[in-house]
Amino acid sequence: MNTKQVVIIGGGFGGLYAAKAMGRLPLHLTLVDKRNFHLFQPLLYQVATGGLSPGDIASPLRGVVGRQKNTWVVQGEVVDIDPQSRQVILMDGVLPYDVLVVATGVRHSYFGRDEWERSAPGLKTIEDALEIRRRVFTAFERAEREPDPVRRQMWQTFVLVGAGPTGVELAGALGELANRTLRHDFKQIDPTQTRILLLEGGERVLPGYPAALSHKAAAAVTRLGVTVRTHTLVTQIGEHTVTLQQGDKVEHLEVGTILWAAGVQASPLGRVLAEKTGVELDRSGRVKVNPDLTLPDYPEIFVIGDLAHFAHQTGQPLPGVAQVAMQMGYYVAQRLKKGEAAGLRPPFRYKDKGNLAVIGRNAAVADLGWLRFSGYLAWLIWVFIHIAYLIEFDNKVKVLFEWFQDYLFRKRGARLITDE
Numbered sequence: 085m086n087t088k089q090v091v092i093i094g095g096g097f098g099g100l101y102a103a104k105a106m107g108r109l110p111l112h113l114t115l116v117d118k119r120n121f122h123l124f125q126p127l128l129y130q131v132a133t134g135g136l137s138p139g140d141i142a143s144p145l146r147g148v149v150g151r152q153k154n155t156w157v158v159q160g161e162v163v164d165i166d167p168q169s170r171q172v173i174l175m176d177g178v179l180p181y182d183v184l185v186v187a188t189g190v191r192h193s194y195f196g197r198d199e200w201e202r203s204a205p206g207l208k209t210i211e212d213a214l215e216i217r218r219r220v221f222t223a224f225e226r227a228e229r230e231p232d233p234v235r236r237q238m239w240q241t242f243v244l245v246g247a248g249p250t251g252v253e254l255a256g257a258l259g260e261l262a263n264r265t266l267r268h269d270f271k272q273i274d275p276t277q278t279r280i281l282l283l284e285g286g287e288r289v290l291p292g293y294p295a296a297l298s299h300k301a302a303a304a305v306t307r308l309g310v311t312v313r314t315h316t317l318v319t320q321i322g323e324h325t326v327t328l329q330q331g332d333k334v335e336h337l338e339v340g341t342i343l344w345a346a347g348v349q350a351s352p353l354g355r356v357l358a359e360k361t362g363v364e365l366d367r368s369g370r371v372k373v374n375p376d377l378t379l380p381d382y383p384e385i386f387v388i389g390d391l392a393h394f395a396h397q398t399g400q401p402l403p404g405v406a407q408v409a410m411q412m413g414y415y416v417a418q419r420l421k422k423g424e425a426a427g428l429r430p431p432f433r434y435k436d437k438g439n440l441a442v443i444g445r446n447a448a449v450a451d452l453g454w455l456r457f458s459g460y461l462a463w464l465i466w467v468f469i470h471i472a473y474l475i476e477f478d479n480k481v482k483v484l485f486e487w488f489q490d491y492l493f494r495k496r497g498a499r500l501i502t503d504e
Contacts, residue, residue: 087112090420091172091179093162093353094187095122095145098389098409100475102185105417107152114179116172118161120145124474126406127483128207129250132216133257134265134499135490140482142210143475162188162353167360167382183384185416186353186371190390190404193349193368200321204342207250214502216343220258221501223340224266227273239340240278243326245318246346247284248292249441252301254343255282256444259308264445264494280310281337283328285317285346290441290449292403297449300458304443318346348404350391357387366393366401375431376419377412388412394432402434406473411435440466445491 088111092099095117103115124141131138149155164173165184172179192206205215220242227239242258244251262278269275282289282305288298289305289312302312313330320327326342328335350369358365363379364372370393371379377392379385389409395401402408415432438452442463450462467487474480490496 088182088420089180090114090183090185091116091181092185092187093117093172094189094389095119096125096187096189096389096409097406098189098413099185099187100145100148100413101410102187102388102413102416103149103152103155105414106420107149107155109154109417109421111154111420113152113155114158114181115145115149115155116158116160116162116174116179117145118159120157120159122148122475123210124479125208126470126473128210128213129253129257131210131213131498132207132254133220133261134217134496135257136483136486137498138210138214140479140486141474143479148475165353165356165360167385170384181384183386183420185386185388185413186357186391187387187389187409187413188351188353188391190348190350190368190370192344193347194344195347197321200344203321203323204245204344206344207254215504217498218501218504219341220261221499224270224273224275225501226340228270229272236273237277237279238324238338240273240275241337241339242278242280242341242343243337243339244280244282244343244345246344247282247286247289247312247314248345249290249439251282251284251345252289252305253442254345255280255305255310256308256442256447259305259310260444261496263309265496265499276309278309281339282310282312283316283318284312284314287314289314293439293441293449293451294456297451297456297458301441301443301449304447304449304458307447308444348390354387354391357385361385370401376429377416377432378429386416388416394434396431397434403439405439407437408434440469442466 090111091114100122121142121144127141130136146157160174191208194200223239227236230236244255258280262275266275289302290298316330319329326337354369354371371387372393373387375396377386390404393401440450442448446460446463448462448466449458471480
């Protein structure tokens, strides 16, 4: 009897949770990713601001699924997919499949101005986080040695573009860093005089949250020394310059560090699937999937996680958050376990467990649907949920210890400046 060949592309939340749920199924599973680790992206901003080290939030894929007898982990880069012959084309090989699960996620988008990335890095990978960390702490070091007060203030000016969860969490972490962690570390500068601008093109921060929670989040980051500017568009970015437009008013700023958190675009495999299968993409390049997460005319290909545009449940696409990807991964595993014919598959149904965004020490906002609140309780829930969802036990222990130490002594232990 031939064993069904299942290939999962991507070791993020969707791909990894699908692989773990398939661990005991009678099939041959291949999990392929160009990295050899799973990255816990919700805590990436803490690596970028020196609160955690990269190893605290990364788990080797072989360590996570290595004991599954039916699972083979391949580190490789997928460059093409041939749905006619059912093959995944790697840069250095080929993987055949009977069922394909594509979970390659998204990256940040510069809305057609890709040249801005060099001056305003986004935050999606370990490398992004380390580059942001290098720029943030280098800015304070440059300010410490700068005799010109104008240029010193330039180095102590940070601009964050985009006030979604990533932008708000980064702004809050920078506020904590400047006003509390570093306030006694320098002799020539006062870190509490650091200027942090959080820019949002819409009318409020955290636009995906209820308005009342958005206002509370804005108040919380403001207390950390962050200046929130809504209805503000970025029209030009240079190495240390940014041009803003607010209505008819245009403003040019000299800044030490610019960080980008304003948009996302799908991984290149979305475009590959569109070319090879004719599937429709949305404006961000995400794949419009069937109610059962498959592609039209290709019931053996599933697309899950951030790469999937799934709007069948509410008329609006599901948000690109970890809990969506995890539930999609589990759904695919259940479909393979039950083995229904494609036409009999029940549609995927997302169960929204709520959203949390942390702003700083003892400050977070929580939208649980039936209950909305902010403050210390929301922060405490945020802490324990993130600890619970870290993949490996040793990472849970390390992160909990680092947070406990930082809470007691306000000391971020990973404030390292590494080479570019």
